[in-house]
Amino acid sequence: MSDSLFDVPGxxxxxxxxxxxxxxxxxxxxxxxxxxxxEVVGQQHLLRAGSPLRRLVEGSGAxxxxxxxxxxxxxxxxxxxxxxxxxxxxxxxxxxxxxxxxVRAVIDxxxxxxxxGGQTVLFIDEVHRFSKTQQDALLAAVENRVVLxxxxxxxxxxxxxxxxxxxxxxxxxxxxxxxxxxxxxxxxAITDPxxxxxxxxxxxxxxxxxxxxxxxxxxxALTALEVASEPGERVTVEIIEQSLDKAAVRYDRDGDQHYDxxxxxxxxxxxxxxxxALHYLARMLVAGEDPRFIARRxxxxxxxxxxxxxxxxxxxxxxxxxxxxxxxxxxxxxxxAHATVHLATAPKSNAVTTALAAAMGDIRAGKAxxxxxxxxxxxxxxxxxxxxxxxxxxxxxxxxxxVPQQYPPDDLVLADYYQPTGxxxxxxxxxxxxxxxxxxxxxx
Numbered sequence: 304m305s306d307s308l309f310d311v312p313g314x315x316x317x318x319x320x321x322x323x324x325x326x327x328x329x330x331x332x333x334x335x336x337x338x339x340x341x342e343v344v345g346q347q348h349l350l351r352a353g354s355p356l357r358r359l360v361e362g363s364g365a366x367x368x369x370x371x372x373x374x375x376x377x378x379x380x381x382x383x384x385x386x387x388x389x390x391x392x393x394x395x396x397x398x399x400x401x402x403x404x405x406v407r408a409v410i411d412x413x414x415x416x417x418x419x420g421g422q423t424v425l426f427i428d429e430v431h432r433f434s435k436t437q438q439d440a441l442l443a444a445v446e447n448r449v450v451l452x453x454x455x456x457x458x459x460x461x462x463x464x465x466x467x468x469x470x471x472x473x474x475x476x477x478x479x480x481x482x483x484x485x486x487x488x489x490x491x492a493i494t495d496p497x498x499x500x501x502x503x504x505x506x507x508x509x510x511x512x513x514x515x516x517x518x519x520x521x522x523x524a525l526t527a528l529e530v531a532s533e534p535g536e537r538v539t540v541e542i543i544e545q546s547l548d549k550a551a552v553r554y555d556r557d558g559d560q561h562y563d564x565x566x567x568x569x570x571x572x573x574x575x576x577x578x579x580a581l582h583y584l585a586r587m588l589v590a591g592e593d594p595r596f597i598a599r600r601x602x603x604x605x606x607x608x609x610x611x612x613x614x615x616x617x618x619x620x621x622x623x624x625x626x627x628x629x630x631x632x633x634x635x636x637x638x639x640a641h642a643t644v645h646l647a648t649a650p651k652s653n654a655v656t657t658a659l660a661a662a663m664g665d666i667r668a669g670k671a672x673x674x675x676x677x678x679x680x681x682x683x684x685x686x687x688x689x690x691x692x693x694x695x696x697x698x699x700x701x702x703x704x705x706v707p708q709q710y711p712p713d714d715l716v717l718a719d720y721y722q723p724t725g726x727x728x729x730x731x732x733x734x735x736x737x738x739x740x741x742x743x744x745x746x747x
Contacts, residue, residue, distance in 0.1 A: 331529040332522045334497045335488070336380050342491075343384075344484040344521075346377055349475050356475055359453075360384045367445050367452035369430065369460050369469070372477025375520030378455035382426040385453055392416055392423040394450075398432035403440050410444045423450045430454035431463035438465045445471045459562075479519030486514050488521045489528060499528075505538040512540050516547070565600060573608045577647035584643050588636050598624035601642050612652035612727035619645045650727030658721040665715065672712030707745040716744070 337343045340350065340360055349356045355366055360381065370378040382395075394409045413423035425444075427433070444450045445468065452472060456463060460474055480488075492498035493505050505528070517524035531538050531546040568583035587597060598620070605620040623642035627635040665671075681692025696706045709716060723729035723736060 330526065331492060331498060332525040335492045335495065335525055336383060337377075340384065343377060343380065344487050345480045346381075346477055349477070355473055356381065359451075365448065365451070367450075367454075367472040369452075369454045369456065369464060369472045369474050370477060371456050371458075371460050371474060373479050373519060374457055375517070375522040375524075376477040376480055377521070378477060379428065382428075382453050382455060385424055385426070391451070392421055393426065394423055395426045395428070398427060398429040398437070401427075401437075403437050406437060406440045410441075410449060413444065413450045417449055422448075425450040425452050427452065427454045429456065431456040431458040431460070435465055438468050442467050442471070480517075480521055481519075482514050485517045485519065485521060485524050486510060489513055489524055492525055492528060499532060502534045503532045503536060503538060505532075506540070508540050509538045509543055512543055516543075565596075568597075569600060569604055572604055572643065572647040573651065575647055575651065577644055580643050580647040581640065584639060588639070594627045594632055594635050594639060595624070597639055598627045598642075601639070601646060604646055607656050608651055608653055609646060609649050610652045610655035610729075611732055612650040612654075612724060612729045614728060616646055616649050650729075652724045652726055652729050654721060654723050654729060661720045662718075665718065670712070670714055672714050674712065675709050677708075678710065703742075705739060705742045707742060710743070 340357070343350065350360075351357065356368065359366070359368065370381060372378060385391075385393075392413070394413070396405060396409065409423075409425060413425070416423055425441075430438075441450075441452060445452050454464075454472070460469060489505075489510055493503065494501050509531075513524050513527050516527055527543065527547060528538070531543045536542075564583055564586055568580060568587065571577075571579035571583060584597070588594075601620040602617065602624055605617040609616040619642050623638045626638040630638075676690045677692060677694040677696075679689075679691035680686065681695075687693055696708050698704050698706050698708075700706075711718065719740070721736070723732045725733065
């Protein structure tokens with residue numbers, strides 16, 4: 304099997320270069336970006352009077368912030384509004400293209416500006432893509448308030464941002480926009496001069512469909528509206544369906560949706576809900592998830608949650624991973640579905656997982672005594688004089704293939720790490736294991 308099966312998928316291409324384009328130019332989603340707090344929909348939990356974010360947007364806040372939330376919920380919009388705060392310079396960097404050199408250049412400029420009383424707001428989009436070195440380069444400037452950092456990320460910053468930077472910033476989580484929020488955004492775009500300016504009629508049913516397709520992402524809703532709109536034409540459900548190849552799936556391969564959906568996929572299989580598991584598998588496939596990633600998760604689950612209750616589960620998962628590598632997509636999606644159904648409907652046991660954890664726990668607790676002399680290596684001159692391998696009993700010399708003999712160190716002789724369940728194949732293993740332990744531990 305090729306090593307490429309286990310390669311980590313590469314980074315996606317550059318993001319939207321016009322992310323901070325001024326209102327009135329560019330795509331509809333850019334033209335309709337709120338020009339003031341009054342136009343912002345959603346996120347009222349962060350924008351109440353006196354809140355740190357509101358003070359920042361109004362130009363009086365002093366704390367750096369990390370804006371964390373799904374795509375299309377207003378992170379870039381809020382950064383744009385902060386850039387308009389009175390008396391502040393604004394610098395924007397994208398973690399997709401900026402390196403340590405660019406970060407230091409911005410900080411040097413900000414430091415010179417601070418000498419004359421100027422304050423610089425530094426906006427970093429996709430901050431989770433910055434390496435530890437790049438993030439570390441920001442620390443002194445943030446701590447000394449040379450720059451006011453506003454960072455945006457779709458990933459949980461607890462996992463993607465270095466601890467020192469987290470401790471110097473407010474973490475503000477943006478929530479997905481509600482259907483009412485998305486409808487408000489769409490209807491404003493239909494009538495506002497910055498948007499369609501009333502030149503296009505959109506039926507209520509079409510608006511409802513756009514809200515449904517958006518999955519809480521205002522940018523996606525506006526993009527779909529723009530694609531379906533022609534001046535002087537009437538936008539209907541049929542027009543939208545014709546203009547979009549397929550319903551957009553809100554699934555960011557490099558953000559929280561990636562982890563949330565695969566987590567639900569794994570938990571559905573672990574919980575033996577085959578239909579839910581197939582739903583999440585389909586969601587990943589439609590969104591273009593790397594099939595090798597899915598195959599790796601199937602292999603992990605086969606050992607972690609099924610184990611010896613169905614030893615064939617791991618074989619099925621490995622075969623699926625090999626098939627993904629050999630035939631590729633789209634045919635391999637059937638193989639992934641085959642494996643998903645098998646694993647979801649298989650009897651479940653975490654006995655192997657718990658057994659290994661218990662054994663490792665004893666090791667960490669210092670229970671790693673000397674290997675019994677009769678088990679030590681005897682294939683060298685002088686081993687017998689040391690007592691190594693002396694007295695070892697070869698199991699195959701016994702008709703049953705099992706002999707009484709001490710295998711673990713002295714203080715672990717009675718450690719029962721593996722505790723099979725009564726499910727699937729482990730039901731048979733339980734009876735056999737009791738007999739094996741009784742024989743092996745019998746006093747000679």
